[in-house]
Amino acid sequence: MKNSITALLGASAMTLVASAGFAETLTVATVNNGDMIRMQGLMQAFYEAHPDIQVNWVTLEENALRQQVTTDIATGGGQYDVLTIGTYEVPIWGKQGWLVPLDNLSADYDVDDLLPAVRGALSVDDTLFALPFYGESAMIMYRTDLAEKAGIQMPASPTWTDVKAAAKAMTDKDNEIYGICLRGKAGWGENMALLGAMSNSYGARWFDMDWNPQLDSAEWQETVADYLDLMQNYGPPGASSNGFNENLTLFQQGKCGMWIDATVAAGFVTGPDSTVADSVGFAQFPNKEGVDNHGNWLWAWSLAIPASSQKQDAAKTFIEWATSKEYTELVASEQGWRAAPPGTRSSLYENPDYLADAPFAEMTLESMNAVNTQHPSVQDTPYTGAQFVAIPEFQGIGTDVGQQMSAALAGQKSGEEALAEAQTLTDDAMIDAGYK
Amino acid sequence: MARVVTPAQKSINTAAAWVVALIIFFPILWTFLTSFKPEEVAVASPPVFVGFDWTMQNYHDVIAQRGYGSYFWNSVVISVGSTVLGMIIAIPAAWAMAFVHGKRTKDLLMWMLSTKMMPAAGVLVPIYLMGKSLGLIDTRFMLMIVLMLMNLPIIVWMLYTYFREIPGDILEAARMDGANLMSEILYVLTPMAIPGIASTLLLNVILAWNESFWTLNLTTFQAAPLTKFIAGFSSPQGLFYGKLSAASVMAIVPIMVIGWFSQKQLVRGLTFGAVK
Numbered sequence: 001m002k003n004s005i006t007a008l009l010g011a012s013a014m015t016l017v018a019s020a021g022f023a024e025t026l027t028v029a030t031v032n033n034g035d036m037i038r039m040q041g042l043m044q045a046f047y048e049a050h051p052d053i054q055v056n057w058v059t060l061e062e063n064a065l066r067q068q069v070t071t072d073i074a075t076g077g078g079q080y081d082v083l084t085i086g087t088y089e090v091p092i093w094g095k096q097g098w099l100v101p102l103d104n105l106s107a108d109y110d111v112d113d114l115l116p117a118v119r120g121a122l123s124v125d126d127t128l129f130a131l132p133f134y135g136e137s138a139m140i141m142y143r144t145d146l147a148e149k150a151g152i153q154m155p156a157s158p159t160w161t162d163v164k165a166a167a168k169a170m171t172d173k174d175n176e177i178y179g180i181c182l183r184g185k186a187g188w189g190e191n192m193a194l195l196g197a198m199s200n201s202y203g204a205r206w207f208d209m210d211w212n213p214q215l216d217s218a219e220w221q222e223t224v225a226d227y228l229d230l231m232q233n234y235g236p237p238g239a240s241s242n243g244f245n246e247n248l249t250l251f252q253q254g255k256c257g258m259w260i261d262a263t264v265a266a267g268f269v270t271g272p273d274s275t276v277a278d279s280v281g282f283a284q285f286p287n288k289e290g291v292d293n294h295g296n297w298l299w300a301w302s303l304a305i306p307a308s309s310q311k312q313d314a315a316k317t318f319i320e321w322a323t324s325k326e327y328t329e330l331v332a333s334e335q336g337w338r339a340a341p342p343g344t345r346s347s348l349y350e351n352p353d354y355l356a357d358a359p360f361a362e363m364t365l366e367s368m369n370a371v372n373t374q375h376p377s378v379q380d381t382p383y384t385g386a387q388f389v390a391i392p393e394f395q396g397i398g399t400d401v402g403q404q405m406s407a408a409l410a411g412q413k414s415g416e417e418a419l420a421e422a423q424t425l426t427d428d429a430m431i432d433a434g435y436k
Numbered sequence: 437m438a439r440v441v442t443p444a445q446k447s448i449n450t451a452a453a454w455v456v457a458l459i460i461f462f463p464i465l466w467t468f469l470t471s472f473k474p475e476e477v478a479v480a481s482p483p484v485f486v487g488f489d490w491t492m493q494n495y496h497d498v499i500a501q502r503g504y505g506s507y508f509w510n511s512v513v514i515s516v517g518s519t520v521l522g523m524i525i526a527i528p529a530a531w532a533m534a535f536v537h538g539k540r541t542k543d544l545l546m547w548m549l550s551t552k553m554m555p556a557a558g559v560l561v562p563i564y565l566m567g568k569s570l571g572l573i574d575t576r577f578m579l580m581i582v583l584m585l586m587n588l589p590i591i592v593w594m595l596y597t598y599f600r601e602i603p604g605d606i607l608e609a610a611r612m613d614g615a616n617l618m619s620e621i622l623y624v625l626t627p628m629a630i631p632g633i634a635s636t637l638l639l640n641v642i643l644a645w646n647e648s649f650w651t652l653n654l655t656t657f658q659a660a661p662l663t664k665f666i667a668g669f670s671s672p673q674g675l676f677y678g679k680l681s682a683a684s685v686m687a688i689v690p691i692m693v694i695g696w697f698s699q700k701q702l703v704r705g706l707t708f709g710a711v712k
Contacts, residue, residue, distance in 0.1 A: 248675075
């Protein structure tokens with residue numbers, strides 16, 4: 001008996017050692033957002049299907065992640081096997097050969113189901129370099145009760161003139177209700193995401209075909225003048241320090257008539273934490289009369305494999321699983337359809353269960369389909385992009401310009417002064433970077 | 437002649453000291469309070485000071501999401517390890533500079549200090565490449581070496597200042613009695629400089645514990661210390677101040693406790709040689 005137990009234990013130990021010997025451990029660099037945390041909680045299903053792959057998560061603040069991953073890739077460090085990056089990095093890093101091309105995905109992945117705008121944004125010369133985990137565009141979220149009270153009807157595709165009229169009608173400062181909430185906190189991914197998209201919808205562009213900055217153009221002047229006019233007359237106090245999170249809180253507390261921001265916010269403002277969940281309507285990102293451009297805002301947190309990874313096959317298995325229809329169904333079965341990662345696959349928007357559970361689905365899809373990252377502006381541009389310019393220097397330029405805009409919103413300088421300063425800063429940066 | 441301090445002046449000085457102390461302490465107090473606030477209260481405007489429903493939810497969430505033990509242990513090993521390594525090199529170096537100093541000793545000390553003036557980012561890529569070639573990225577050993585090198589100038593300077601206060605005659609007497617160099621440093625110099633060595637140790641453990649540039653850049657998972665633990669709770673979308681504060685409190689509490697119990701030695705160490 002004793003011998004049998006010893007033999008059994010020995011055999012078990014051997015099995016453990018053997019399986020440990022074959023198991024590959026992937027290191028995944030990720031940002032801290034709700035969808036990513038949810039996936040970490042659902043990994044059991046992946047381990048059951050792929051017992052030979054283990055995953056270690058390294059969660060980092062967005063900018064720290066970019067910095068570390070850049071260092072790792074540039075030096076060929078090979079510390080990470082999967083990276084969580086956005087539509088800004090993918091075309092730049094893909095072109096530089098830092099990412100593994102994903103041209104031989106397994107047949108059941110159904111790559112043609114990916115939304116065309118997202119697929120385009122994650123490709124270089126038609127080769128996909130990352131798989132989208134969730135995607136977003138931008139749209140208007142507004143209070144239907146306040147609109148009704150003010151006697152206005154929000155069109156499904158309003159112009160900036162409509163938005164201004166609605167903001168004016170809904171503002172009731174005595175009761176701390178502000179007609180419009182927009183980002184004001186400085187940063188290329190903060191206020192410049194909004195102002196970048198807004199400038200696109202005004203027909204502006206960042207650079208002409210010779211890479212000369214265009215921030216002193218009439219279109220930019222008009223964009224900034226209208227932004228300041230809206231925010232200073234109908235916006236909340238202290239708006240120059242408001243980003244996505246601050247505006248989300250204001251809207252959920254019932255202090256905003258309208259909020260123009262990422263479509264992903266729709267799930268939050270109609271969710272259980274929102275005091276106004278039952279009275280939220282949606283409309284497309286505004287455009288200026290006569291300009292056929294709804295801002296071209298597109299972002300998709302995506303999973304990519306760095307060329308320096310030594311475990312590319314296992315990494316590919318993992319990113320295919322994490323961005324598959326199967327994973328979407330897993331989330332839905334565990335936590336309901338509302339929790340499914342949005343904005344990546346057409347099939348999600350054809351699913352009646354999802355459409356019934358997510359009142360914002362239709363407008364999200366419409367907003368995403370209106371995006372063309374190959375032509376962010378109605379004018380010719382030497383760059384691709386969306387609410388950003390897909391060149392490595394844009395992080396620095398966007399943040400510098402964002403600080404000027406934030407200062408103008410805080411009343412420290414006029415819009416013209418801020419744009420003049422922004423033009424000089426951008427021009428200097430482009431000369432330093434060798435574009436001119 | 438001693439300066440006469442009137443009771444009124446004394447009260448003003450005390451009040452001023454309290455105000456300055458409170459200003460310095462306020463960020464820590466605010467972090468502590470925020471860690472017990474529900475997320476929506478943590479971002480409320482105007483800010484809520486204490487009148488909210490205190491909750492432990494943030495601590496639960498933080499531990500459930502990320503764990504704590506391995507980060508804490510890595511911080512302990514890296515900070516203590518780098519300090520001990522630094523001491524082994526710095527004590528003989530400071531001895532030489534304090535007791536056998538030559539014409540260029542001061543220049544050498546200044547040059548050592550000048551290395552602290554270079555931005556760390558300037559040497560990130562070379563150090564990363566060296567770590568990669570040696571297979572040391574994401575190891576505690578590499579961080580111990582790097583942090584030791586970063587803090588070495590401070591350790592040498594502090595020890596040099598303490599050693600200068602010790603009369604050279606005592607060491608000479610030990611040599612006359614037949615002590616060799618090793619015995620002189622180990623059995624004569626070190627026991628006399630214990631308070632100085634202790635405060636240097638403490639300060640360096642604190643510096644290494646709080647260091648974030650190298651610990652964030654040279655680790656991924658295996659050697660990740662508490663700085664990496666905190667960094668993961670900042671979120672691009674969704675409220676996070678409560679959880680971030682809870683993670684920060686969990687990271688700073690151990691070092692604050694050590695600092696609190698050893699404040700006398702720390703103050704003595706930091707002001708040693710400054711008041712004569």
